[in-house]
Amino acid sequence: MTEEYLMMRNNINMLGRFLGETIQEAQGDDILELIENIRVLSRNSRSGDDKARAALLDTLSTISADNIIPVARAFSQFLNLTNVAEQYQTMSRSHEDKVSAERSTAALFARLKEQHVSQEEIIKTVQKLLIEIVLTAHPTEVTRRSLMHKQVEINKCLAQLDHTDLTAEEQKNIEYKLLRLIAEAWHTNEIRTNRPTPLEEAKWGFAVIENSLWEGLPAFIRKLNDAAVEHLNYALPVDLTPVRFSSWMGGDRDGNPFVTAKITREALQLARWKAADLFLTDIQELCDELSMTQCTAEFREKYGDHLEPYRVVVKDLRSKLKNTLDYYNDILAGRIPPFKQDEIISEDQQLWQPLYDCYQSLTACGMRIIANGLLLDTLRRVRCFGVTLLRLDIRQESTRHSDAIGEITRYIGLGDYSQWTEDDKQAFLIRELSSRRPLIPHNWTPSEHTREILDTCKVIAKQPEGVISCYIISMARTASDVLAVHLLLKEAGISYHLPVVPLFETLDDLDASKEVMTQLFNVGWYRGVIKNRQMIMIGYSDSAKDAGMMAASWAQYRAQDALVKLCEQTGIELTLFHGRGGTVGRGGAPAHAALLSQPPRSLKNGLRVTEQGEMIRFKLGLPAIAAESLDLYASAILEANLLPPPEPKASWCRVMDELAVASCEIYRNVVRGDKDFVPYFRSATPEQELAKLPLGSRPAKRNPNGGVESLRAIPWIFAWMQNRLMLPAWLGAGASIRQAMESGKAAVIEEMCNHWPFFNTRIGMLEMVFSKTDSWLSEYYDQRLVKKELWYLGESLRKQLSEDIATVLRLSGKGDQLMSDLPWVAESIALRNVYTDPLNLLQVELLRRLRADPEHPNPDIEQALMITITGIAAGMRNTG
Known part of the structure; x- marks a missing residue:
């Protein structure tokens, strides 16, 4: 086991212990004992104990109606806590050292210098850098804003516990806060009872900015600047805008009748209200900070002769931002605001210019260290977020x-x-x-x-x-x-x-x-x-x-x-x-x-x-994670432009053409060609139930009366992820490669794998998918939910899956172990399986009970089903 994995396991064990204490107090000893018994059976089942597996199946297929929700919630909550611990581990000091040695912008700059790329060319490319992240709603993302905030706080506690110089009292206080946060999460309903509106989805996007990106964005630019100063002797201009954020929440009306012109207008107004709210917090702090008396003659001439000149400027901004909040409160409530246009902040320049004037004056007066603190962070937020936020x-x-x-x-x-x-x-x-x-x-x-x-x-x-x-x-x-x-x-x-x-x-x-x-x-x-x-x-x-x-x-x-x-x-x-x-x-x-x-x-x-x-949460949901994700994006973009990948050889393109034709034919022969495929898909996955659950503002289908062809891509993939067959992510790919290798193309394919990033990345992606598939679980869904005459289809697909895994392992030269070159990922998947298995098995039982009497659905069973769906999504991570 790697040292990082052991550290993460320790954190997960601690969080699991606190969750257990919470469940014991809330639900009683019997429920806790049942949950612990299921966990141990699941762990032993994964280790190859057939008796444990049989006992696990029996326990979950006969579970009483009273115990369904607490058991589902326990394993789902545990996977969410595992995600927090894993997120923390990826940004902990030990992990950060490894990342910075490999893929960060600092490491890239050092490598570019070694390869004699001209400094002028690097700086020119940095000046053109633009990462535009477009936040979109997700029909399967149901994590509520209140729970997102608790997860951020849990992460902060883990960071505090990472210090070795804590007193016993300090450690006890942090652990008590963790226990309290976990209890708060347990006693918060994690599932919406009603389908979210597009405006609620937009507010979810604003919460990501408030809880994470507001801090993460300037942290990333500081990181980029430090790397540029160290390796290029170049400081980033204050007005550089390497990152922008856009959103589809409130604007994406494709197939969503609930996104109307009125909704779009309100989403824009809400975003301006939120931007004013966030900038007001920054400006309040600057009012406290900028107590200096010295300024340049130009600044005094522009803003007047005052004892504390900077405070006068930022207090004026504070007043206008308060007016802006009141203005949009009135607009959103349908009232006519009493403010004139020059009394509110409606353009970026109204914030930027006074703050930039403060920055230049402070710098000119020998106070660069003050200028480069919160004031610089705020200026960068103005450039990247602006008064429209998104x-x-x-x-x-x-x-x-x-x-x-x-x-x-x-x-x-x-x-x-x-x-x-x-x-x-x-x-x-x-x-x-x-x-x-x-x-x-x-x-x-x-x-x-x-x-x-x-x-x-x-x-x-x-x-x-x-x-x-x-x-x-x-x-x-x-x-x-x-x-x-x-x-x-x-x-x-x-x-x-x-x-x-x-x-x-x-x-x-x-x-x-x-x-x-x-x-x-x-x-x-x-x-x-x-x-x-x-x-x-x-x-x-x-x-x-x-x-x-x-x-x-x-x-x-x-x-x-x-x-x-x-x-x-x-x-x-x-x-x-x-x-x-x-x-x-x-x-x-x-x-x-x-x-x-x-x-x-x-x-x-x-x-x-x-x-x-959920990918927004995993990649951008915490400030340090967001800063690291943006740094990885920046490093990859700069590398792609300064050290571009090779043009593929003509022989590679010919083989890819063949693979594309063959894989498409294999895929379509199953998905479109088998008359039993649609009924099999609808039985073997929770696709039909997904459409009924309040998981997003957008309907699951473009055409409610259509078949698979009218199903949106996200629920199509999400449904297959739930039963662990992951069909859309691999069907046709491995089989086409095997056909080509058997027809004499093996040497070219191996060359593509070793020298062409496009092809190599596809093989790596397949390997990741295969490591998350599970044939025994998929078979269990079939046996319990699918008519016997359709079982042949599942058996055929699982046989194909097994052959494809062997093909990819042969190609990557890793023997019989998927992800063997990434033990961190393999260990993480193995750890999660112990907790996702019970959710999968419980989901099968819930689907069986719901389908037995579709006219009279039990609300508790529907609620528990939703919890298993989101819990499995948390366990699988990259689900949609």
Whole structure:
């Protein structure tokens, strides 16, 4: 066992002991004894004790209705505490030393110097660095804000206990606080009883900023600055903005009828209220700090002659921020605020300029150490968050726009736009975009759907430039899809250019993306309006659901590579926006490895990437974790730009083409070709129950009457993760590799594995997925929940899984042990299995009982099922 693992085990044992004391007091000795018995049986079952496994199955299949919820909660809570302990371990001092030696920006700068990369080139690349994290809601993320806060506090306690110089009294006090926090979490209902609204999801995003990113962001920039000073003798400019945050919460209306124009407007107002609240806390502290009397003549001339000149400036800001809070309180309550525009803070510059003037004056007067404290942190927050806190993305599905324009053209007698050819659509759109007259008549009453589209465009048009970051078109297929949104925004009266971003998702759309963008770039009006800048979003979820992981990965790579080269040829600056999820089936991978496996030059204009639900908590949920995650992102982006990965050999591309075709065929033959697949999927996983549970504001399906093809990618993958088969993340990949190796391509594939980051990362991702699959659990779901005549499908898939694991182990040369080169990860998975196994087995029993009488669901069983779903998600970590 590694030293780090032992330290983490000690913390987990302590947290588990405190949880046990809490349960004993709350539920009594009998429940605690039952839970402990289940835990011991689970541990022994995992060690290969068949009698223990039989006893575990018997205990959980006959559990009484009264004991279901406390048992489910105990194991779920324990996994959440395990996550906190593991998060703490990844940022503890011993771990940090190892990370800094390998993947940090400091380590990268040292390596670049060794490889004689010019200092000027490194500094130029640092100045262009941009990490844009887009926070998105998640249908499976249900951790409440109050519990997030408790987890942050537990983490702080673990950090305090890590000091070796504590007195016995100090240690006792910290442990007592830990016990109290765990008790508070136990007595807090961890599951929402009602489906969250989009505004509640937005507030969840604000809580992540308040609890973590507000501290984590300046901590990261300080880290980056220290590394640049040490290795490059270069201090970052105060106004450098290497990180920005955007959000889909309150803006993503694709398939979510609850996100309306009104909701979007409220989300923007709430974000401004929260930004004022957070900046007010900073300014209050600066009022206490900035008691200095000396300032420059320029500062005195600008702000007046005062004994404590800086305090006068920040107190004025404090007054305006208080007014801003009151202003948005009134707006949100539907009242007319009494404030004039110059009495509130409505633009970044109103905060930035006075604070920057303070910074420059303090620095000029020999007080740099004071200037570089909280004042510098606040300035950096102004640059990265601004008075809007987050920029908002708008997302809508492409046919909603063409339907709206079709309704307009029918009304004014031009025929049905949605039935026209692509050439006719483009000609019409370009003509209307170039026209000075309005298209939409004033006295017209549109249908409800079209009104909503137009109202959304009006909300966007009323925002100052920069508040809305972009308008994303999901399922974008043609150039007219992009031009249609530009026309609708023009009709709403927008006065500036808003980036309109096509999202290419399915296999066919990814393959056609270069042709679609070529058509757009050939439109004179379009080239003029975009000013040679284009953002394009690459969809990972739907492409993987459409074609399987291997074919989708290669389609994404090919599309990005083609788009990078197209934009270089046409002189357009391209930003690729990656719609990744946490799981491999949705493009997930360790951030550093994933970025270094991108096509060459694809990160030239920075990174824009979605982070979702539980992955936000795991990667950004604590200040120190957030700072480290941002540092890893920065290091990978800088490395990809300064030490770009190799262009793949032609022989590698040919093999990848073959793998993509073969894997897609294998995947689709199962998912689309087997008539029993849909009934098997619906029986063997909790997919049907997921749709009924209040796990997110968005419906689980785009079309409520459709089959698997209409299911959203997240619940599709999430359902398979619950029964531990993880099907979407591996089906077709290993089998296609084995076929290619057996047909004489083994040497090329081994070469790809050793020398091509793209392929090597895919193999590493497969290995991670395989380490989290579990055939005996998947088989147990089948035996208890699936009709016997469908068992053949599960048996076939598990046989395929076993063969694929053998293929990947052979390729990676690791014998018979998955993750053998990452013992930390392997140990973590093994530790979690002891606690996720009971949740899986309990979930099977709950599903069996619910399905036995679907007309009269027991609320306690539904509640317990939800707890098992979220507990397994916590145990699996990168779930969606």
